[in-house]
Amino acid sequence: DAGVIQSPRHEVTEMGQEVTLRCKPISGHDYLFWYRQTMMRGLELLIYFNNNVPIDDSGMPEDRFSAKMPNASFSNLKIQPSEPRDSAVYFCASSLLPYEQYFGPGTRLTVT
Amino acid sequence: KQEVTQIPAALSVPEGENLVLNCSFTDSAIYNLQWFRQDPGKGLTSLLLIQSSQREQTSGRLNASLDKSSGRSTLYIAASQPGDSATYLCAVRINAGNMLTFGGGTRLMVKP
Numbered sequence: 001d002a003g004v005i006q007s008p009r010h011e012v013t014e015m016g017q018e019v020t021l022r023c024k025p026i027s028g029h030d031y032l033f034w035y036r037q038t039m040m041r042g043l044e045l046l047i048y049f050n051n052n053v054p055i056d057d058s059g060m061p062e063d064r065f066s067a068k069m070p071n072a073s074f075s076n077l078k079i080q081p082s083e084p085r086d087s088a089v090y091f092c093a094s095s096l097l098p099y100e101q102y103f104g105p106g107t108r109l110t111v112t
Numbered sequence: 113k114q115e116v117t118q119i120p121a122a123l124s125v126p127e128g129e130n131l132v133l134n135c136s137f138t139d140s141a142i143y144n145l146q147w148f149r150q151d152p153g154k155g156l157t158s159l160l161l162i163q164s165s166q167r168e169q170t171s172g173r174l175n176a177s178l179d180k181s182s183g184r185s186t187l188y189i190a191a192s193q194p195g196d197s198a199t200y201l202c203a204v205r206i207n208a209g210n211m212l213t214f215g216g217g218t219r220l221m222v223k224p
Contacts, residue, residue: 045211093156101158102158103158
């Protein structure tokens with residue numbers, strides 16, 4: 001397996017634009033997680049899915065953020081409209097409970 | 113609310129030294145604990161996973177221990193090498209779900 005795949009790897013956008021981050025989990029994993037990493041706040045869990053169903057989205061910062069998992073092999077995280085404070089590295093991870101979480105390479109988002 | 117702390121935040125050692133990284137957590141009711149490595153600008157790589165019923169796990173020069181009752185885990189690195197330079201993060205998974213709570217990490221530099 002190629003591991004968790006994320007795209008794009010880098011995204012630079014202007015404030016107010018919609019941003020879509022994509023993730024393909026490891027085949028067979030039934031959990032998918034979206035994290036955000038910043039220098040100030042470290043790694044924070046935004047939302048996670050089990051069998052494509054959102055289980056906990058309490059970490060989603062505000063209504064501008066949304067995430068979907070239409071099938072077992074794809075998830076996206078959208079920010080609309082984007083703001084400079086959304087600049088961070090966004091990681092997707094997947095796992096098969098109770099085993100390790102495997103992380104993707106991340107998407108570095110810069111909102112100017 | 114589970115809080116995870118890693119001390120020290122940064123560590124610099126000469127090559128060949130054995131070292132210990134510390135992780136503490138406030139709620140001992142954990143499902144398991146995972147140690148990760150993160151290289152600059154990269155994603156997280158899982159190093160070791162310790163289930164709550166285990167006391168330690170070993171992989172090569174790495175040994176992780178877990179003391180649930182005292183809320184502590186240590187990552188022991190034997191005979192450190194410059195290639196071990198990275199940020200090491202610990203994360204705990206609570207019983208209530210599959211969510212990981214991360215520590216702030218220890219940034220390790222091994223000098224040749």
